[in-house]
Amino acid sequence: MIVVTGATGNVGRPLVQALAAAGEKVTAVARRVPDVPDGVVSVQADLLRPESLESALDGADALFLLTSGEWHAGGGDLAAVLDVVRASGVRRVVLLSSQGVGTGRHSPHLEDAVTGSGAAWTLLRPGGFASNDLAWAGTIRGGRTVFAPFPDVAIPVIDPADIADVAASVLLDDGHAGRTYELTGPEPVSPRQRVAAIGAALGEELRLVEQTRAEAAAQMVRFMPERVVEATLDAIGDPMPAEQRVSPDVQRVLGRSPRAYAEWVGSAVAAFR
Numbered sequence: 476m477i478v479v480t481g482a483t484g485n486v487g488r489p490l491v492q493a494l495a496a497a498g499e500k501v502t503a504v505a506r507r508v509p510d511v512p513d514g515v516v517s518v519q520a521d522l523l524r525p526e527s528l529e530s531a532l533d534g535a536d537a538l539f540l541l542t543s544g545e546w547h548a549g550g551g552d553l554a555a556v557l558d559v560v561r562a563s564g565v566r567r568v569v570l571l572s573s574q575g576v577g578t579g580r581h582s583p584h585l586e587d588a589v590t591g592s593g594a595a596w597t598l599l600r601p602g603g604f605a606s607n608d609l610a611w612a613g614t615i616r617g618g619r620t621v622f623a624p625f626p627d628v629a630i631p632v633i634d635p636a637d638i639a640d641v642a643a644s645v646l647l648d649d650g651h652a653g654r655t656y657e658l659t660g661p662e663p664v665s666p667r668q669r670v671a672a673i674g675a676a677l678g679e680e681l682r683l684v685e686q687t688r689a690e691a692a693a694q695m696v697r698f699m700p701e702r703v704v705e706a707t708l709d710a711i712g713d714p715m716p717a718e719q720r721v722s723p724d725v726q727r728v729l730g731r732s733p734r735a736y737a738e739w740v741g742s743a744v745a746a747f748r
Contacts, residue, residue, distance in 0.1 A: 476500040477646050478531055478565070480522065481541030483507065485606045486571060489639035490539060491515060497647060504531045506545075522546050525555045532563035537646050541571045542585060544699050553588045560594065567595045567652065569645050571638070574602040574657060578717050580706040595652040597645050602659045602718060603632040603711065605739040608669055612746045620682045621670045624691040625712040629663035631721050634739040641728045656724040663719050664736045672737045676744045688712060 477494055481487040482503035494501045495512045502516040511517045520527035523546055532538070538560060542551060560568065570589045575581035577600055589596050611621045638658055645651040664672075667683055674681040686694075688708055695704045710718055725733040 476502060476535045477537045477539065478502045478504060478535045479539045480504045480520075480528075481539075481543060481571075482511070482517070484541065484543075485604065485635035486638045486642065487539070487541060489636045490642050493639055493643040494646065497643065499647065502531050502535065504528065522556055523549045523551055525552070525559045528556070528559050529563065532560065532565055535563060535565050537567040537569070538565050539569050539571070539642055539646060540589070544703075547703075548700060553585055557588055557592045557594075561592065565594060567597075567646075567649070568592065569597045569599065569642055571642070572598050572600050574600045574659075574718065575706060575710065576600060577655075577657060578710075578715055580710055581703075595649075597651045597653070598655040599638065599642060599645070600655060600657045601633050601638050602657075602722075603630050604635055604638075605632045605660065605669075605736055606635050606743070607632070608673070609743065609746055611670075611673070615673065615677075615681060615747045618682075619679060620684060621666070621673075622684045622686050622690075622694075623666040623670075624686040624688055624708065625665075626667045626683055626685050627665050628712060628714065629665040629668070630711060630714050630719055631659040631661065631663045632669075632736060633658050633660045633725075634734040634736075634742075636739075636742070637725055637729075637733045641725060644728050651728075656728060657722040658725055659720070659722045659733065661733045661735055662721060669736060669740075672740050673744070673747055676737070676740045677747060 483505040491503045503511045504518050504520050506521045508519045518531040576583050614620050670683045
């Protein structure tokens with residue numbers, strides 16, 4: 476059995492669906508009872524209360540571990556979570572980490588906790604998520620306008636469904652233990668190009684208004700810690716070569732190229748209407 480935390484999110488939801496479609500026994504875990512496919516067990520639990528995971532992990536072989544922004548803001552203790560995981564007998568842990576650990580923008584403490592846990596581990600390090608652009612949905616619906624910093628700086632954002640597909644492959648195959656995969660989209664795309672792609676899907680021209688870094692930070696700090704905001708703005712405003720590089724790892728794991736940004740837009744366009 477495989478346990479998926481963060482099962483209601485942009486990665487967790489399609490991951491649960493992919494594992495269920497593969498015939499795997501799945502337990503979906505979220506802070507609110509998740510809506511799951513037939514045959515999937517749903518458990519309400521919170522990583523901020525590690526003991527709440529105990530029933531979900533009973534009989535599990537593998538765990539997909541996702542730590543949310545709310546968990547970080549709430550002072551989450553991954554060591555305590557991993558104590559519960561070890562006690563349950565889970566043999567394999569797949570951690571959703573971030574590209575920023577590899578570039579040094581983010582702390583490696585979560586990865587260190589997992590790799591030192593005694594379980595077989597695999598680390599997934601995605602770059603920017605295409606789904607982050609859902610933050611534009613309100614102003615697009617309300618006035619066909621996007622406010623964004625650094626409009627012409629391009630990075631290879633990834634469709635969360637590709638992250639889910641990689642995670643499913645890794646969870647279903649023991650051969651990925653001890654490996655780290657960097658996950659990106661197929662090509663760098665700037666905010667200006669992404670706004671144009673959304674406009675094309677809507678059949679309307681959208682207006683892009685450039686924000687200053689300070690304006691963007693003031694908006695972002697409302698839903699993520701300040702240190703994460705600053706690291707994120709550094710990455711999208713002045714990316715390192717490694718952050719602009721297209722990684723081959725999606726192709727290596729899945730045997731196909733990652734989806735283009737326009738494909739993600741096609742799947743999400745209803746949010747912008």
